[in-house]
Every structure is written in C-alpha cells, then in structure tokens.
Amino acid sequence: MARPTTQVRRPAEQGSKAQPRSVSVRMYRDILGDCFLLRVPDGDRTRHILIDCGILQGMPGATEQANRIMADIKSVTTVLDVLVVTHEHVDHLSGFEQAKSIFSEVTVSELWLAWTEDPRDxxxxxxxxxxxxxxxxxxxxxxxxxxxxxxxxxxxxxxxxxxxxxxxxxxxxxxxxxxxxxxxxAGIGPDGPGVKSASSTAAILERLKLKAERVRYMTPGTKPELGFASGIGVYVLGPPRDEKLLRRSDPRKNHAEVYQLSGDVGEDYLLAASVMLEGEDSSLDADDLQRLQMSLPFGLRAMVPLDNRLAEIGLRTDDAARSTALSSYDDPANDWRKVDIDWLGATEALALKLDSDTNNTSLVLAFELGEGPHGRVLLFPGDAQIGSWLSWHDLTWPPGAQKGDIDSVNVADLLAKTVLYKVGHHASHNATPREFGLELMTHPDLVAMIPVEEAFANNSKHWKMPFRALLDRLVEKTGGRVIRADRAKADIKAYADDTLSIELQLDARQWQSFFDNLDEISDHQGPLALEYRIPYSTS
Structure with a gap:
C-alpha cells in the first residue's frame, strides 16, 4: 500500500494572520540515555525546556560526555524555564551530577515531576x-x-x-x-549496592528540587499552563493512578499489544529472604505469611530453622534438633545437596520488576503546537511501558468531557496529530504498543527520535535496543525519518533506501523538507547532537 503524500495545507482564512513558528528539539548523541533540549518561541524571545539528562552507568567516557552536553546546554541558555525529570533512573538523571560544576551556573525556573514523586501525596x-x-x-x-x-x-x-x-x-x-x-x-550504586551516595538517583533528584525556584507535580488528565509561549498546550498523559496499570509492564500473551511479546518476569518477592536478611525486628502481615507458606519448597514439618526468626509461622526447634541439623549440614559429603543461594536467583527477576515499575512512573507529556485539527504534537513518553500507555485512553480534556464532545480532546486525537515521537525506553520491545500506540500515529509528517547507542546496548549490556521489529515499523511509519542518537544525519536516508520498498519511500521533495529542518550540532571534539525543527503556525 502506498504511503500517503504530504498533507495539503489549506490557506488561512481571509482576515486571519498566520504566524509561522518552529520548535527545535535537540537530542544529544552517542549516549544510552535521554537528554532533550527544546527551544520554544515566545514573542521576541526563546524559552527553553530540558527533558532529562542522563547516561547509563558503564558507558565509556560517560562523565566527559555529560560535561560536553551540559556545556552545550549552557552555551544555548543559562535559564531553563522548565526542567522535566520523567522518572528516577540513572540514564535520565546522572548528567546533573556528572556535570554538576557546569550545571550549577544554570538556573531552573520550574521543575516538573510526576505525582509519584509528590511528598504530600x-x-x-x-x-x-x-x-x-x-x-x-x-x-x-x-x-x-x-x-x-x-x-x-x-x-x-x-x-x-x-x-x-x-x-x-x-x-x-x-x-x-x-x-x-x-x-x-534502581539507584543502588554507583558506590555499591546499599550505599546511599551523593550520586544516587534519589540524592540527585532531591538536589534538583532544592535548586528549582518552583516544583510542580503532574497528574494525568491535566493540562498545565506553561506560563509562556502562547499557542502551545501541554497534556499530561501518565503515570496512571490505577496501580494495576502502574505495575503492568509486560504485554498479555493473547493480545498483540506490542511488536513482539516479552517473556514472563517472575514475581517472587523473596519473602523468606526478607525475613532472614532484615533481622529480628522484621514481621510479616497475614497476606505475606500466607504467600510465604505457599512459596516454601517443602512442608513446614521438613524444615529445621537455625534460629527462631521464623517462629511467627510456627517454625521452632530445640537446641538438640538444631545441633543434629548443623552437623549434617557441615558434612562436606552433603555439599551437593545444598540450595543455600538458589533463592538468590530470584533476586534478578525482582530487580527487573522494580526497574519496569519505575519506568511506568514516567511523566508522559504531549506538547501541542497550534490548536484544532491542524495542531502538531510532540510526544515524550519517558520510558513508559504498556500499563501506562493503556491508561491514557481513558483520559479526556477538559476533565469531565466525553469522547466525541465538540472541542474535547482524547489520546487518539493527540496520537493522530503526533509529528515527533521520542521513542520510549531506547526502542525496547515493550515500550511502544502496537494498536494502542504507534499504529494510531497517522500524521504524514511523523518523525521518530531514538535515544540509543546500539553497540553498547547490544555488546556490553546484551540488550536488543533498538528492537528490530519495532525499528522496522518505525521506519515504515515515518518513511525512513528515524533520527538515532548513534547515527549521523547522512545515515538516515541510506538506511531507509536499504530497508523500505519503493512504494513506501518518500519523494525527493519530502526528503528535502525533512533535511532542511535537521541540523547536526558539534563542538570542538566532534558531533554532539542532532536538532530537528518542527514548523507550525497560529492564527
């Protein structure tokens, strides 16, 4: 099926004054992490919005790169009108610590956080x-x-x-x-698990709260005022208040919710380990006790505890029985029977679950440039996963409006007008839904930005980023206009030519329009960012 041609613009009605403008989105390169600087027109001045600034731990030269990025931000502006921190992950926060000496010279007027960070909620x-x-x-x-x-x-x-x-x-x-x-x-490190250092994500976030002149906590379904740049609206889509959706990171197996289903992540909450590790003062409520008993590999009668820490579930033993058990346990001939650390294998599953749940607390924003049917939307979902995406479809603006009401707005409307999609979670397999997400982005000018460094993600972390099936569909939906943090401007069309069939490729005029609005930003060390301008008009 042939790709739709570029949307035909109707001339402004007689008597109206169309004001051509553009918003620039600068994505910083060669990092596995998010850092986006938006430049927004406001009369005869420019306002600046920074969305995250972080690099994944372990990337070579991360601190040097963070300082290059922050120096570039400071060269553009010393005032951030809005700083958006989507969620508490190191690859969205570390730059504020790694480049703190440069960042100390930048003023933050407002800090926007999700409601999940509100200490009064x-x-x-x-x-x-x-x-x-x-x-x-x-x-x-x-x-x-x-x-x-x-x-x-x-x-x-x-x-x-x-x-x-x-x-x-x-x-x-x-x-x-x-x-x-x-x-x-999860912010455990980098000085070692359990160490609450000055560079932990929680500590960085607290310093940002103190630095900002104003902190605002955003709730889905609201439309906060920027306080500047008339003609630009902001819609808050996530994170959801529904805790079932907040904790839902993986798609269902019987529904094609994403471009490939992930495997199951076990939810073994390590209750026995919790009791043993947290000490004598730990206690379990009735639900935890039931779950613990159901999770035990053997019946209670087969267990001989080495102390009375599990007495609350009926596990007690006398000194003689404990001595007998220990003598058998210490016999080298029984080493092959030991399962002492097998329960720790579930720790990684729990850590991955915590990681995914934190992704779903991402503050999700849709910026609408202009209004009405000709508005153009920039979608920044952070690392939101399936539960968050599904929750957006219950939202309608203004609050209380019904879908279909005149002048009401819902998420399907916003997705249909999306011309820039910041691809979620570095284009992982489960952070861009199919029918509830990308397939609803039908604007012929759609462009995708992927903050990814494929070589590091694949070779060092063994992660499939970008996920191939998703990347292929992004290329199809955009006609090849996929801007990657690990690729130069010249690579974009070459990849599209190699990937797309003839009928899906853009024509020369469409490519020229795209490249006219895409700039490469360099410093004295070389390429640093890619900046894309999104033109729009207000009447």
Missing part, C-alpha cells in the same frame, strides 16, 4: 515506601550473593581471572554482574 508515599523496602532487600541480597564462599570460588564466577576473557574467548556476564547492572537502574 498519600498514594505516592505508600508506593515510594514499598519501593524503598524492595531496594533494601535487593541490596542485602546482592551482598549475600557476593559473599557466599561456594559461589565466589566457583570457576564461572571467580575473581581470580579476568572476567572479560578465558582462553582467549569472551565470557558472558555472570549473574552477579547482571544483577549489579540491573540494580544500577
């Missing part, structure tokens, strides 16, 4: 308390994993040899390496 406080408890458990589980002698002495995990190679061949990362990588997302 009871639901947010409860969710945050649960998240902190899981972080503590993960940190202690990591320590137990790392310190266990039989684990550390195993050749596969030993520190006695270079973990990067054995017999000249690269080694796959061990479970401890993978767990450490996942914990980094």
């Amino acid at each position: 009871e639901q947010a406080m409860r969710l945050r308390a649960g998240r902190e408890k899981v972080k503590t458990l993960l940190a202690k589980s990591y320590t137990a994993f790392a310190n266990y002698k039989s684990f550390m002495s195993h050749p596969e995990y030993s520190d006695d040899e270079d973990p990067s190679e054995a017999d000249g061949e690269p080694l796959e990362p061990g479970p401890l390496d993978e767990l450490s990588s996942v914990l980094a997302f």
Whole structure:
C-alpha cells in the first residue's frame, strides 16, 4: 500500500494572520540515555525546556560526555524555564551530577515531576515506601550473593581471572554482574549496592528540587499552563493512578499489544529472604505469611530453622534438633545437596520488576503546537511501558468531557496529530504498543527520535535496543525519518533506501523538507547532537 503524500495545507482564512513558528528539539548523541533540549518561541524571545539528562552507568567516557552536553546546554541558555525529570533512573538523571560544576551556573525556573514523586501525596508515599523496602532487600541480597564462599570460588564466577576473557574467548556476564547492572537502574550504586551516595538517583533528584525556584507535580488528565509561549498546550498523559496499570509492564500473551511479546518476569518477592536478611525486628502481615507458606519448597514439618526468626509461622526447634541439623549440614559429603543461594536467583527477576515499575512512573507529556485539527504534537513518553500507555485512553480534556464532545480532546486525537515521537525506553520491545500506540500515529509528517547507542546496548549490556521489529515499523511509519542518537544525519536516508520498498519511500521533495529542518550540532571534539525543527503556525 502506498504511503500517503504530504498533507495539503489549506490557506488561512481571509482576515486571519498566520504566524509561522518552529520548535527545535535537540537530542544529544552517542549516549544510552535521554537528554532533550527544546527551544520554544515566545514573542521576541526563546524559552527553553530540558527533558532529562542522563547516561547509563558503564558507558565509556560517560562523565566527559555529560560535561560536553551540559556545556552545550549552557552555551544555548543559562535559564531553563522548565526542567522535566520523567522518572528516577540513572540514564535520565546522572548528567546533573556528572556535570554538576557546569550545571550549577544554570538556573531552573520550574521543575516538573510526576505525582509519584509528590511528598504530600498519600498514594505516592505508600508506593515510594514499598519501593524503598524492595531496594533494601535487593541490596542485602546482592551482598549475600557476593559473599557466599561456594559461589565466589566457583570457576564461572571467580575473581581470580579476568572476567572479560578465558582462553582467549569472551565470557558472558555472570549473574552477579547482571544483577549489579540491573540494580544500577534502581539507584543502588554507583558506590555499591546499599550505599546511599551523593550520586544516587534519589540524592540527585532531591538536589534538583532544592535548586528549582518552583516544583510542580503532574497528574494525568491535566493540562498545565506553561506560563509562556502562547499557542502551545501541554497534556499530561501518565503515570496512571490505577496501580494495576502502574505495575503492568509486560504485554498479555493473547493480545498483540506490542511488536513482539516479552517473556514472563517472575514475581517472587523473596519473602523468606526478607525475613532472614532484615533481622529480628522484621514481621510479616497475614497476606505475606500466607504467600510465604505457599512459596516454601517443602512442608513446614521438613524444615529445621537455625534460629527462631521464623517462629511467627510456627517454625521452632530445640537446641538438640538444631545441633543434629548443623552437623549434617557441615558434612562436606552433603555439599551437593545444598540450595543455600538458589533463592538468590530470584533476586534478578525482582530487580527487573522494580526497574519496569519505575519506568511506568514516567511523566508522559504531549506538547501541542497550534490548536484544532491542524495542531502538531510532540510526544515524550519517558520510558513508559504498556500499563501506562493503556491508561491514557481513558483520559479526556477538559476533565469531565466525553469522547466525541465538540472541542474535547482524547489520546487518539493527540496520537493522530503526533509529528515527533521520542521513542520510549531506547526502542525496547515493550515500550511502544502496537494498536494502542504507534499504529494510531497517522500524521504524514511523523518523525521518530531514538535515544540509543546500539553497540553498547547490544555488546556490553546484551540488550536488543533498538528492537528490530519495532525499528522496522518505525521506519515504515515515518518513511525512513528515524533520527538515532548513534547515527549521523547522512545515515538516515541510506538506511531507509536499504530497508523500505519503493512504494513506501518518500519523494525527493519530502526528503528535502525533512533535511532542511535537521541540523547536526558539534563542538570542538566532534558531533554532539542532532536538532530537528518542527514548523507550525497560529492564527
């Protein structure tokens, strides 16, 4: 099926005064992380909106790159009219710490955060308390994993040899390496799991709150005023208040919700480990006790506890029974029967679940340039995953309006007018829904921006970013206008020519219009950013 041609613009009605304008979106390059600087016209001046600034831990030269990025931001403006922090992950926050000396010279007028960060919101406080408890458990589980002698002495995990190679061949990362990588997302590190350092994501976020002249917490379904730049509206889409959707990161198997379904992530909350690790003062409520008993691999009668920490579920034993159990346990002949650290294998699943849940707390914003049927939307979803995307379709503006009402707006309207999609979560497999997301982006001028560094994501982290099926569909939907943080301007059309069939390719005029609005930004060290201008008009 042939791709639609560029939308025909009707001339402005007689007597109206069309004012051509453009918003520029600068995406910083060669990082696995998000950092976007928006330049917005406001009469005879320009306003600036920064959305996130972070680089994933472990990227070579991350601190140097963060300082280059922040220096460029400062060269453009020393005042951020709005700083948006989508969620508390290191690849969205680290730059404020890595380049803090430069950032200290930049003023932040307003800081926008999701309602999940509001210290006065009871639901947010409860969710945050649960998240902190899981972080503590993960940190202690990591320590137990790392310190266990039989684990550390195993050749596969030993520190006695270079973990990067054995017999000249690269080694796959061990479970401890993978767990450490996942914990980094949760703000546990970089000084080590459990260490609350000045560079933790929570600490960075608190400093940003103190720095900003005003902090605003955004709730889905609202339309906050920018206070500048007439003709631009902002719609808040996420994160959802519905906790079932807030915790839903993976698509359902019986519905084609994304471009490929992910595998299951276990929800073993390590209740037994929690009791053992947190100490004598830990306690379980009735629901936790039931879940713990159901999760035990053997019946209670087969268990001999080494202390009375689990007495609350009926596990008690006398000194004689404990002594007998210990003598059998310490017999080297029984080493093969031990399962001491097997429960720690579930720690990574829990860490991944925490990571996904945090992604779903992303503040999701849709900027509408102009109004009415000719408005153009810039969609910034952070790292929102399936539950958040689904929740948007229950929203209508103004609040209380019904879908179909004159002058009402819903998410399908916004997606249909989207001309710039900041691809969620570095184009991972489960952060861009199919029918509820990308397929509703039908504007013929659609452009996608992907903040990704494929070589690092694939080779160092073993992540499929960008996910191939999603990337292919993005190329089809945009006619090849996919701007990647790890590719130069010249690579865009070449990739489209190699990928798209003839009937889906843009014509020469469409490519020229696109490239006329796309600039490469460099500093004295080389390429630094790609900036795309989105023209619009107001009457």
